[in-house]
Every structure is written in C-alpha cells, then in structure tokens.
Amino acid sequence: MAQNYSAAEYWKMENDSVYNNLKKRQNAGDTLSISKMESLLKYKLRLDEYFARMPDNEKSSYYKNRSQWDRQPGTIDKIARPQEAEIYLGEKSAYTNYVISSGIFGLIYGINTVTFFKMNEKGVGAIPLLTAGASTLIPLLTIKDRKVTYNSLKLSLHGKTLGLFQGMALSLVITGENTKNGKLLLGLSTLTSIGMGQLGYVLGRDQPWSQGRAALYTFYGTLMPLEGLALTAAFKTEDPRIYGLAFLAGGAGGYVLADRVYQWNNFTPGDIKSTKALTAISAMLGFGIASDIAENSGGDLTLMLIPAATALGGAIGSHYWLRDVRLTNQQGRNTALATTGGAITGFGVISLFNSESITANYLVPFLTGFSSYAILVHLYKKINQQQYLKAEKENRWKFDFMPQNILINQKLGKIINTDPGRQPLFLPALSVSYKF
Numbered sequence: 001m002a003q004n005y006s007a008a009e010y011w012k013m014e015n016d017s018v019y020n021n022l023k024k025r026q027n028a029g030d031t032l033s034i035s036k037m038e039s040l041l042k043y044k045l046r047l048d049e050y051f052a053r054m055p056d057n058e059k060s061s062y063y064k065n066r067s068q069w070d071r072q073p074g075t076i077d078k079i080a081r082p083q084e085a086e087i088y089l090g091e092k093s094a095y096t097n098y099v100i101s102s103g104i105f106g107l108i109y110g111i112n113t114v115t116f117f118k119m120n121e122k123g124v125g126a127i128p129l130l131t132a133g134a135s136t137l138i139p140l141l142t143i144k145d146r147k148v149t150y151n152s153l154k155l156s157l158h159g160k161t162l163g164l165f166q167g168m169a170l171s172l173v174i175t176g177e178n179t180k181n182g183k184l185l186l187g188l189s190t191l192t193s194i195g196m197g198q199l200g201y202v203l204g205r206d207q208p209w210s211q212g213r214a215a216l217y218t219f220y221g222t223l224m225p226l227e228g229l230a231l232t233a234a235f236k237t238e239d240p241r242i243y244g245l246a247f248l249a250g251g252a253g254g255y256v257l258a259d260r261v262y263q264w265n266n267f268t269p270g271d272i273k274s275t276k277a278l279t280a281i282s283a284m285l286g287f288g289i290a291s292d293i294a295e296n297s298g299g300d301l302t303l304m305l306i307p308a309a310t311a312l313g314g315a316i317g318s319h320y321w322l323r324d325v326r327l328t329n330q331q332g333r334n335t336a337l338a339t340t341g342g343a344i345t346g347f348g349v350i351s352l353f354n355s356e357s358i359t360a361n362y363l364v365p366f367l368t369g370f371s372s373y374a375i376l377v378h379l380y381k382k383i384n385q386q387q388y389l390k391a392e393k394e395n396r397w398k399f400d401f402m403p404q405n406i407l408i409n410q411k412l413g414k415i416i417n418t419d420p421g422r423q424p425l426f427l428p429a430l431s432v433s434y435k436f
Helices: 005-012 016-025 034-053 056-071 073-078 084-088 091-116 125-142 151-176 179-206 211-235 238-265 270-298 301-322 327-350 358-393 405-416
Strands: 399-402 430-435
Touching: 005 034, 005 056, 005 073, 016 034, 016 270, 056 073, 056 091, 056 179, 091 125, 125 405, 151 238, 211 238, 211 270, 270 301, 270 327, 270 358, 327 358, 399 405
Parallel strands: none
Antiparallel strands: 399 430
C-alpha cells in the first residue's frame, strides 16, 4: 500500500489553498468557527497519517525537492519516471507473472475437469479455454492495487504446482492400486492445487517473511518430497500408499526444515538460486555414481539413495558456504549460470577426447561445474565483504557549523516582530546528522 503514497502528492496536500488559508488565519489570531477548527484538525491528522505511510524513498524525495517545488510549483509533475523496462523489472513483473500463471493453471484445471467427467460432447474443448480465461480475469478483478509481492508470486506458483502432485499422492494413500479410473486422482489434484496456490498467495501477502525465507520454503518444499520417494524406492516398497505417504511427509518435513534453516541464517533469494545450482550438479554426480555402480555390479533400487544423499549434501554444503554472504539476485543468477556453463564445458571436454569411461562422463562435468561455482562464490563473497567493511568504516556522523545563520535569524526575528501573522522559520546554526 505504501507504493501509493508519493512525495509529490503529499506536497500538494500540504499546500492546499483552503488548508493554508485556515492555518494562516489561525496563526494570525483570528477566531475560527467550530466546524472550521474541526476541518483544520482533521486535515492535519490526515497529513500526518499520509506522511507516516509514505515509503522512505518518497520521504527522501520530499525533503530533497520541497524547496524547489516551493519556488517552482510547476516542476512537481516533471520528476523523472522510471522507463518501461525498469517498471517491468519491479513489482509489476510479479503481477504480470501471477496473472499469466493463473491462466496456465486454469487451463490445466479445465482439462482435468473434462477428463474427470469424461465429456465427449461437441464443444467440450471450450471448457479449458473458459477456465483459463476465468482464471486470468479473477486476479485482474480482485487484486485492486495491481501489486503482487515476490513472496506471493513464488509461494502461489509453488503451491499450485506442488498441489497437483500432493493431490495425486493423497489419492494414492486413499485408494492404493484401486484408482477408480483416475477420477479421485484428478479431483484431488485439482482441489489441492487450487487450495495450496491460494494459501501460498495469502501467506506471501500477509506474513512478514523475507524473500529468502519464501525461497527456502519453495526449495525444500520441492526437494524433500523427492527425497522421500527416493528413500521409499530404496527400500523396494511396492505399496503405492507408502509412496504417497512418503511424498506428503517429505513435503511437510521440507517446510519444517526450511524454517529451521531460516532460523539458523537469513538467506537471500540470490543465495537460494546459488544453492539450487550446487544441488543440481550434486544430484547429477549422484546419478552418475549410481549408474557407474549399476554398470559394474547390476542395478538395484537402493542405488537411489546415492543421488538423494548427494543432492541433500550439496544443499547443506551450499548453506554453510553461503552463510552471511548475502548474494544479490543477479549474483545468485550468475553463479547458477556459471555452474551450468562449467558443467556443459565438462561434457564438451569429454566429447572432445571421446572418453568411453563412465566415471569420466559424470566426474569431469561435475568438477568443472563445481569449480565454476566455487570461483564465483569466492569472488562475490570477497566483493560483498569489502562493501560491508567499507560501509562500517564510513563516518556516519556529519557535523555542520553555520555561524552566519545566527545573524540571519536575528534579521528574521525583527521581520516576525513587525508581522505577527508570519510563521517563524529560523535557520540552524548547528546541524548534526547520523546515517543509519
């Protein structure tokens, strides 16, 4: 809501002609009627409330520009506005992404509905289009301020996506092998996707979580259900209900684990992007090791524990490595791209030498990807620490002594004595500020 409170609008309110006229009459000692006094008081309270709700950057803009606006009121609407590209990099991009994703999931829900009711009539193909259109229009009509936060977008997308699979898992727990033609599976997956998507949106909107905390929930909420499936497969379980329970339990455990990790360190979204990259290549290493073992000694589902362990180990190792580094979004993205590029380079080296070794086929890409990751993380860690130390060493206190203002204030005092209605405005002889 603070995005709607601007410095320019506050200045216009402060310089309202009716308000200034009443204030001038009051300062001049005129007797105002009760209704006018009430109006004046209410307007002052409204000004105070408006200023309190203004974001810090707008307050800064007000203090920076108010002198110029007082001298040249016509310049107030000529403040440089962000270009279109900059706007769509901000919160409006999240809103657009949310609307588009709502339409895509609406299409999926429509297809599930057609399949659930086994509709074969003419024109039934229009139902997914109708649900997609309706799902696009709903946020357009219900989100009045056209603003979707990063947390709402990420948690909503995560909830809708994972909700589909959670519903399928729940149907397996209920029915086991008897899927009843898949109706319960389709129905539950649709309902849980809608419910979890809305829950994610509301949590992102209402909870004062950092973006890194939301990113942790989406990361572990996806990783841990897969870990649960791998663990179940390793024990050679044949009962579908156990797989469904493992997936559901993994999801719940993932959110608990994410909360514990957040309590340990408040990671940034950039940190989590970097963690995903190391987790991915660690999982790739695990699958390579499992394939190598299977090639030499035969396949076994217990080998699924290897990629599960390496993936989770990569995530934990990344957390320890990135603690207090606080990568920006761009730095995290660059780290992920460098890791991917390094792994691809490793595959290129293997192809160049026509290696027939299975071990080399997974070990070289992992080493090149991991080296790229390590180099970039070390570089960004050094840069961020230097910036932090520089900010700490910077003198935050600023003293300005202006003795000439004492003489100016004496002249102003004489003017005020001759004109009692003039509002006193004295200049400081000593100014002290502290930069937080």
